[in-house]
Amino acid sequence: MGRFPEKKDAKEATVDWSKRHVKKLSFWIGLICYSALVGLVVTGLLIGIRRWIPLPPALFGGIVGGVTGGTGFIAMRWYWRDHYRRFLRTRLNTLGIPICMKCAYDLTANESGACPECGTRL
Numbered sequence: 001m002g003r004f005p006e007k008k009d010a011k012e013a014t015v016d017w018s019k020r021h022v023k024k025l026s027f028w029i030g031l032i033c034y035s036a037l038v039g040l041v042v043t044g045l046l047i048g049i050r051r052w053i054p055l056p057p058a059l060f061g062g063i064v065g066g067v068t069g070g071t072g073f074i075a076m077r078w079y080w081r082d083h084y085r086r087f088l089r090t091r092l093n094t095l096g097i098p099i100c101m102k103c104a105y106d107l108t109a110n111e112s113g114a115c116p117e118c119g120t121r122l
Helices: 007-022 025-050 057-094
Strands: none
Touching: 007 057, 025 057
16 A cells, blocks of 8 residues: 555545445355355364363354354455455556556556566556
8 A cells, every 4th residue: 555645545445445345245145155164164173073072062152153253254355355456456557656457566667568577468
């Protein structure tokens, strides 16, 4: 975000991203499906472990909930990272700051028509 001309531009881009993507149904379906899958796997593993190590029900539920919620959050952040980067690069190009869409190399004063870092054509 250090490439935005002003802090308000960076903040506007972040707010715009959040408004656009958190409202998408695919975001919530992905989050719920992934969390359910992780929850089932963790529950299955803990059921197997309970045979050797007795766990109180509250601890069992806490572990399942914590692992499911935590990994769901981490996975969705990882998944959206590339989308977010592309969005920010597009926003910078719109503001007149030329950035390579693939590697984020600063293309100011580039006349070759290709990114010198990754070779992507402009």
